[in-house]
Amino acid sequence: MDWQRLFSEHILSRGYDYFCDGAVGELKKTNGVLTATVEGSFDYSVAISFEGEHITDMDCSCPYAEDGSYCKHMAAVLFKYNKNGIEINANEGDDTDNANVSADEFAILKEVVNILDMETLQKELLSMLENDQNLSTAFMLRHNKNDESISQYINNKRKNADSI
Numbered sequence: 001m002d003w004q005r006l007f008s009e010h011i012l013s014r015g016y017d018y019f020c021d022g023a024v025g026e027l028k029k030t031n032g033v034l035t036a037t038v039e040g041s042f043d044y045s046v047a048i049s050f051e052g053e054h055i056t057d058m059d060c061s062c063p064y065a066e067d068g069s070y071c072k073h074m075a076a077v078l079f080k081y082n083k084n085g086i087e088i089n090a091n092e093g094d095d096t097d098n099a100n101v102s103a104d105e106f107a108i109l110k111e112v113v114n115i116l117d118m119e120t121l122q123k124e125l126l127s128m129l130e131n132d133q134n135l136s137t138a139f140m141l142r143h144n145k146n147d148e149s150i151s152q153y154i155n156n157k158r159k160n161a162d163s164i
């Protein structure tokens, strides 16, 4: 689901901040409509209609979305939805709940990561980013402060998506 191309990079980045801050409430999906409340200076209700995995309509109660614009609240909800979607897929055919690494596992992970050299770490990270579009977009938004290259990156993604 390549929903990120529906938003400008600025809105996408603000939405990602909201998502990271835990501003998105519980997601509910009934009859193909995904709803959630996003907390900020005010609470806004977001509703996103799906047909299969395709977004057909998006609404938000904030002033920015009044004229039909896609706002940061919608992006925030989709970041959360996308994240949950990935977790559900990863759990397919597996009874254990591995949505989050346990504290014990994390301590071991930390030890392992600490002894790896920089070159190996960079290689590992790049291969993870290459294979996960959501993760790579999140990474770009968080670490790349060069607006021009973010625009370029998102435009490339658009081109790729159009050519499919």
Ligand SMILES: [Zn+2]
Pocket (backbone or CB within 6 Å): 044, 060, 061, 062, 063, 064, 065, 071, 072, 073, 074
């Ligand atoms: Zn909004």
